[in-house]
Amino acid sequence: MLEPIWQPLAQVAKELDAGRLSSVELTTQVLHHIEATEPKIHSFLTLTPETALEEARAADERRARGERGPLLGVPIAVKDVILTKGVRTTAASRILENFVAPYDATVIRRLREAGAVFLGKLNCDEFAMGSSTENSAFGPTYNPWNLQRVPGGSSGGSAAAVAAGQCFAALGTDTGGSIRQPAACCGIVGVKPSYGRVSRYGLIAYASSFDQIGPMARTVADCALVLEIIAGRDPRDATSAAQPVPRYSAELERPLRGLRLALPQECFGEGVQAEVRDAVLSAVRWFESQGVAVVETSLPHSRYAVPTYYLVATAEASSNLARYDGVRFGLRLAEEAGLLTMYGRTRASGFGAEVKRRIMLGTYALSAGYYDAYYLKALKVRTLVRRDFEAAFTRADVVAMPTAPTTAFRLGEKTGDPLQMYLSDIFTIAANLAGLPALSLPCGFDQEGLPIGLQLVGRPFQEAQLLAAAHAYEQAHPWKSQHPSL
């Protein structure tokens, strides 16, 4: 049998229910494992062992009183762009280095009610802007499968922690691929829900019309368990959707027969690592062997997804990040030099290079004289990207493609060339532009032993269908029992 820390979330909850393990014991084991592995991986920005053990004790008491629940007493961790009351929440930025969240995000509140144990806050690219976690102001995270490689980003800390057995599940956020791409890089499952599925209240905004919080875990079922707790309408988020939330974990066994899978031709051409293409196509063949109809499709505007995304998202970001002005919270520099200098120097020193680059880009896209040519144009192309998917969904239920064109790249490999870094999001961005649910799950390894991700994209609010398809594949393929050796 697996050590408790490597068990799936659903399994460990059973152990806790049976009384073979207490949450305090489990949390203690996990904390020891973190202590042992953290120097190599650096997935955490803040660890909260004391409160974690308190929460574990409280969960044990709740269980003793007869309460049950898949997350009750289970240690998880949270990307550091999500507010956790009383705990430092930095967005991996100097500008929030000492910011103590005065309230809980809605997702955190829901997970607390479910009895989750919070281990701490996970590293990421600053303000979730990046694809490698190298943009963290507090140093990069290392891929547990190969410490010379990035874990992907921006939720690189979340992916690495889950892959390294440092937690049973983590929350990530996905604006242009920031859950799926690191999930692929680290060989785990990551779900980006439909836009509006999960409340954004308490998520430090990067690009409001894209951002979604989602679960990252070692199995599809574990993601389903977390998603059904955090999803749903929130009176504090006007963009949260009213659709009822299915019990995703109860719908995993939906049969595959009758499902139609579409393969967009654009996602298998030049620039895709051969092993990635082969692994994804082999996964598609497995679906076909299970009675799934596979059709070729085209997403003709997907080649414009990167510029479209980087114009709209940075425009929103330039506005969302205006509140970091040194007045009410966060870093303040040069106040003696007057207001204008205080603003300019605080923000210039508090933000890292990539964040400043995106603020500049977004400010430019919105500024007088450029709005129509850049921002408005991009919004129109965004409509066309969405229509591409609508057309594909007339003939198929799920679109399948690689999560990323390559496996995890080397640290430092792309830091000198922002545009190359942006292009690593090329397959994930379209789902964000269209607000669609999408997930990444492991579908093999390349020759260097680096994980490969298969991406499935579904219709709005059809997460259950995606999860069921992914679960069926996962059941037939034993990737989930492989762990990085640390």
Added chain:
Amino acid sequence: MEKPTSVAVRKMDYEAIIGLEVHAELLTASKMFCGCSAKFGAPPNQNTCPVCLGLPGALPVLNRRAVEFAIRAGLATNCRIELFSRWARKNYFYPDLPKGYQISQYELPICVGGWLTLDTEEGEKRIRLARIHMEEDTGKNIHDAQVDASLVDFNRSGVPLLEIVSEPDMRTPQEASAYLRKLRQILQYLEICDGNMEEGSFRCDANVSVRPRGSEALGTKVEIKNMNSFRHVERAIEFEIGRQVRALREGEPLVQETRLWDPEREVTRSMRTKEYAHDYRYFPEPDLPPVRLNREWIEAIRQSLPELPDARRSRFVQQYGLPAYDAEVLTSRRDLADYFEAVVASGASPKAASNWVMGDILRVVRERELDRHLRIDQWPVAPNFLAQLIQLIESGTISGKIGKTVFARMLETNRAPEEIVRTEGLVQITDEGALLSEIQQVLAENPDKVAQYRSGKEKLFGFFVGQVMKRTAGKANPQKVNELLRSLLESS
């Protein structure tokens, strides 16, 4: 060639083009996008939360009532209510703006078009409205000399505002101020804004330009800020017109700029705007869905609108036969007009009621500063009591003079006038026998004055009346006293 004689004469050659932008704070209980109290006057930063402080992660959620109030304002000013309107972010940095952007409406406001009517010396004049849109208020920067810093209070941050933009249809400072008064009156009737200019819940910026009379071209537009009374608005626009005319006459260039009214020195002065070159980078607010309205709701709001001031004023003239002036004063406030109608409904004659309400009631209201509130709930005397008092006078039970006494006692005691008259023995003496004996007493006590009167000093008549009133504690019916006294003095 024409010879200019004075600035005043020269001014006649120019006309001013004036447009006004009004910011009206809405009387919702909570703020526009969060559940904080929108009340004025709390201790610093008490009415704040993550949303209105612009903390990381906070999101706005729209207050339905603010939308209802905007629709009310639009309907009452003849605007078209848009079934689809959108929120936009207006981006700029300022310490009182917590998020670094203001949530406002830009391309698609909720109300478009519209007008309101002014009574001017030349008759009725229609001032068109360009638009009404919703937005959130900012916090407040307080400039504290003592601490050599500015202090920021976010209690006002997120209070719902309407921005009401007129077309440039006004030509004189007086028209501008009449427009503002009219607009404020309508908002107060709708009970959506208290209209308090000193506290800043009704604020106004003016756009002023001048051009040679007869010209169609528009001159250089100057925006004036910081006017917090009707008087300031008039004075500031007056000053600005003078300044611009002088500049044109002397061939000096005018710059498009924002100027601040300095109420102490009574001048407008240029703001240091270069440092804050504005490019607001408006774009659709991604945190809020567009405002979608249905016609049923708009119709329901239309049905619930109160009778508006213009309609009510003409009705007062027609229905109660009041002079236009009375109708104007009585309908100046909705609660005052309601009070007047309650007095009439309780049985008072309209003109007498009007005199009492415009006279004694308004005097007390002002003395007690009851009109500081949008709606007076506690009137100095209840309307049915005022009606009773008027009936007591009109039936001759008490004299008008005693009426004033009774009114004063009503103010002190809150008792019914009938009760006061009865228990304090204030019923008028009309009995001729009783009056005659009092008069005879007075004449008997003043034989020398009687003689003087009869020898032509007729001014003494008043003295005798006064003496009779004194003896009867003012209760004698003055007409009867006059009659009887005259006949006695003139007879023997």
Added chain:
Amino acid sequence: MPLDRSVVQNIAHLARLELNAEEEAQYLSQLENILGYFRSLDEVDTSGVEPATEIVDPGDVVRDDVVDNPPAGEELLANAPSRHGRFFRVPKIIE
């Protein structure tokens, strides 16, 4: 629409980012590179296409007009870099 140093300076000013000359030059060349690539959007015919301002139809979450926030506690002000009592303190603003 050529990008030049003065545009970069204006953007940096609007965004309240104090850049030194070296950073200005660096951002100028990076933005030129990125925006050059982004000009590929010009190829797309978007005539008659509505801009995507709403991603999904989220219904309409609105609030009733109810005061349900407690008076702000210390924790909301505690992150302030400078305070004067319950006020946030900033350098003197000159108008």
